[in-house]
Amino acid sequence: xxxxxxxxxxxxxxxxxxxxxxxxxxxxxxxxxxxxxxxxxxxxxxxxxxxxxxxxxxxxxxxxxxxxxxxxxxxxxxxxxxxxxxxxxxxxxxxxxxxx
Amino acid sequence: xxxxxxxxxxxxxxxxxxxxxxxxxxxxxxxxxxxxxxxxxxxxxxxxxxxxxxxxxxxxxxxxxxxxxxxxxxxxxxxxxxxxxxxxxxxxxxxxxxxxxxxxxxxxxxxxxxxxxxxxxxxxxxxxxxxxxxxxxxxxxxxxxxxxxxxxxxxxxxxxxxxxxxxxxxxxxxxxxxxxxxxxxxxxxxxxxxxxxxxxxxxxxxxxxxxxxxxxxxxxxxxxxxxxxxxxxxxxxxxxxxxxxxxxxxxxxxxxxxxxxxxxxxxxxxxxxxxxxxxxxxxxxxxxxxxxxxxxxxxxxxxxxxxxxxxxxxxxxxxxxxxxxxxxxxxxxxxxxxxxxxxxxxxxxxxxxxxxxxxxxxxxxxxxxxxxxxxxxxxxxxxxxx
Numbered sequence: 001x002x003x004x005x006x007x008x009x010x011x012x013x014x015x016x017x018x019x020x021x022x023x024x025x026x027x028x029x030x031x032x033x034x035x036x037x038x039x040x041x042x043x044x045x046x047x048x049x050x051x052x053x054x055x056x057x058x059x060x061x062x063x064x065x066x067x068x069x070x071x072x073x074x075x076x077x078x079x080x081x082x083x084x085x086x087x088x089x090x091x092x093x094x095x096x097x098x099x100x
Numbered sequence: 101x102x103x104x105x106x107x108x109x110x111x112x113x114x115x116x117x118x119x120x121x122x123x124x125x126x127x128x129x130x131x132x133x134x135x136x137x138x139x140x141x142x143x144x145x146x147x148x149x150x151x152x153x154x155x156x157x158x159x160x161x162x163x164x165x166x167x168x169x170x171x172x173x174x175x176x177x178x179x180x181x182x183x184x185x186x187x188x189x190x191x192x193x194x195x196x197x198x199x200x201x202x203x204x205x206x207x208x209x210x211x212x213x214x215x216x217x218x219x220x221x222x223x224x225x226x227x228x229x230x231x232x233x234x235x236x237x238x239x240x241x242x243x244x245x246x247x248x249x250x251x252x253x254x255x256x257x258x259x260x261x262x263x264x265x266x267x268x269x270x271x272x273x274x275x276x277x278x279x280x281x282x283x284x285x286x287x288x289x290x291x292x293x294x295x296x297x298x299x300x301x302x303x304x305x306x307x308x309x310x311x312x313x314x315x316x317x318x319x320x321x322x323x324x325x326x327x328x329x330x331x332x333x334x335x336x337x338x339x340x341x342x343x344x345x346x347x348x349x350x351x352x353x354x355x356x357x358x359x360x361x362x363x364x365x366x367x368x369x370x371x372x373x374x375x376x377x378x379x380x381x382x383x384x385x386x387x388x389x390x391x392x393x394x395x396x397x398x399x400x401x402x403x404x405x406x407x408x409x410x411x412x413x414x415x416x417x418x419x420x421x422x423x424x425x426x427x428x429x430x431x432x433x434x435x436x437x438x439x440x441x442x443x444x445x446x447x448x449x450x451x452x453x454x455x456x457x458x459x460x461x462x463x464x465x466x467x468x469x470x471x472x473x474x475x476x477x478x479x480x481x482x483x484x485x486x
Contacts, residue, residue: 024259026196026220032118032166039196041221041261044120044168 013064013088015081018100020060025096027055038096045096054087060100064088109412114403118166119358119392122195123370124155126183127175127362131204133473134227136265136300136307138370139175142483144476149362152182154384156189158360161388163193167358170195175362178205184213191218198223200263203249215256222253226264226277243280250284260286266317266337267294267307268458274317278324278334286332291321293339297371297426302472302482308458314342341451345416346423346439353401353421358392366391368398371426375435401425410445411438 013019021027026039029052036052038045047055053075057067068084071077091097128143140146150158159170170190177183178201190197198221199214214222226246253260262281266274274291281289293314294300294307309317321336340347350357350369359367364382367373373380380397381390392398400406404417411422422428423439431440431450438445472478 023257024221028194030166030168037168039168039220041196041198041223041259042121042169044196 013085013092013099015063015065015068015085017064017088018060018062019058019064019067019088019091019097020100021055021058022091022095022098027058045094050083051087051091054084055091055096058091058097109405109407111404111417113405114355116393116402117355119162119356120167121169121171121357122159122162122167123171123173123357123359124158124177124186125173125175125359125361125370126150126155126177126180126186129179130175130202130474131179132176132202132227133475134265134299135303135471135473136267136294137474138295138297138300139474140371140373140483141298141302142479143175144479145483146361146363148364149180150360150364150383152185154364155182155186158383158388159186159190159193159195162358163195165389165392168194168196169198171198171200173200176202176204178210184210184217187214187219188217191220196220200225201249202227203246206249206252208252208255211252211256215258219258221261222258223261223263224249224253226262226281246280247284250286254285259288260284261288261290262286263290263292265294266291266309267300268309268313269307271309271313271317275320275324278321278332282328282332288333288335290335290337291317292335292337295340297430298374299472299474301430304454305457305469306471308339308341308454310459311342311455312459314338340427340441341455343441344443346420346427346441348419348421349401349424349426353425354392354398355402358388366395366397368401369424369426372397374426375429377435406436408436414444 024040027036028039030037033046036047036056038047038055053071054067057070062070064084065081068079068081071084072080088097092099127149128139128146172183172186177199187197187199197219199219200223202225224246250260264277270277277291278289293309296304296308300307318336318338321334325334354368357368359370360383361367361373364384365373365380366383366388367380372378378397378400381395383391386395404411404421407417407422411417420439420442423442425435427441428437428439429435432447437447440447440450442448472482
């Protein structure tokens with residue numbers, strides 16, 4: 001019988017959380033891909049524009065709210081807070097990001 | 101309707117992306133004597149290692165092409181005393197740097213320097229350090245050495261990743277291997293059945309496990325997965341010979357891997373230099389770019405246009421790409437043959453015969469063909485017939 005699994009644990013990320021690039025991952029701009037990429041042991045994730053923009057701000061100092069504010073300013077966008085949190089949840093599940 | 105097979109293969113030319121992986125096989129020197137080593141059997145005759153400057157040039161050129169992963173292996177890469185310099189250079193160029201080592205020769209001084217130089221990742225292989233393969237799991241020397249290496253790897257904050265080559269003589273103790281990996285705090289354990297090339301092929305009758313052994317080992321691995329959850333990830337790689345469809349050669353010939361052997365010969369897969377009739381260029385004489393895009397050695401088996409039947413008209417040809425060229429050559433003596441692991445290959449019986457031999461009951465008292473351990477002397481003795 002198939003194992004029944006509960007819903008995934010809620011990621012505890014909030015506007016005050018301080019994200020940093022996960023242990024064992026490296027973020028960099030790759031000319032060949034014309035994109036930000038995340039490198040890890042034997043692999044690479046090619047990031048789309050917004051994922052690259054958010055992860056570039058995950059420096060272990062700024063909070064999620066500050067990152068959203070920074071991106072709103074840079075890209076002249078209305079409130080990005082929810083988008084940033086939604087992406088960070090995915091990033092934490094994939095271990096691309098860890099909270100300080 | 102024309103009943104003859106079209107003589108011209110009309111499959112499209114493959115688009116060539118940059119090499120994702122640069123594998124720097126720094127040396128064939130190794131303190132170990134593994135009977136499943138994939139280094140060429142004649143390694144002892146290959147002497148002239150690339151210089152530090154040569155390697156730095158290779159690192160730069162491959163990075164310019166777009167390589168992002170760099171692996172330092174061998175042989176035992178710790179045998180090169182310029183490893184610190186090469187790691188630092190590779191990191192500065194923007195590679196994710198991987199060290200593939202047995203841990204023999206890993207000192208605190210060296211690992212501290214690797215960390216400072218920006219090494220990202222260490223894969224510790226787990227195997228015997230002596231010639232006593234049969235009882236290597238009871239050899240305290242092996243365990244002590246790996247424990248020490250593991251302590252250093254933890255202390256310098258690398259993720260602990262272990263790789264263990266599995267074969268007939270250790271597969272029944274897979275639980276002990278898993279327990280040991282847990283004990284030393286590995287986050288990931290790869291239990292990879294030996295692939296039968298080079299030294300392993302010479303020893304295939306002694307190393308190929310029975311079907312029952314493989315099934316049991318898979319079951320044990322699965323039980324551990326359920327028990328330990330996320331504490332350690334477990335990967336179990338089934339021996340090729342128990343499959344009926346071949347694997348792609350290194351994700352596709354000339355698609356992913358650019359390997360440079362200790363003397364500078366560049367190859368699209370670890371073992372390709374055994375293939376006759378193909379000229380593989382040397383990085384001393386040709387740039388990485390020219391080798392990757394323009395050399396015969398890298399272009400010849402790219403895509404599907406080189407294929408003959410049964411591959412040529414097979415509807416699965418784009419997924420397996422004909423399988424492994426070395427395996428085809430080793431087992432059929434035809435570099436263009438279908439990988440005989442495939443049950444559509446007319447040579448598939450070569451594989452099933454080996455499997456049948458492995459599964460025959462063996463008299464424990466009957467004299468056994470001794471294992472051939474990798475070593476310089478053995479290399480010179482067997483190099484010509486490999």
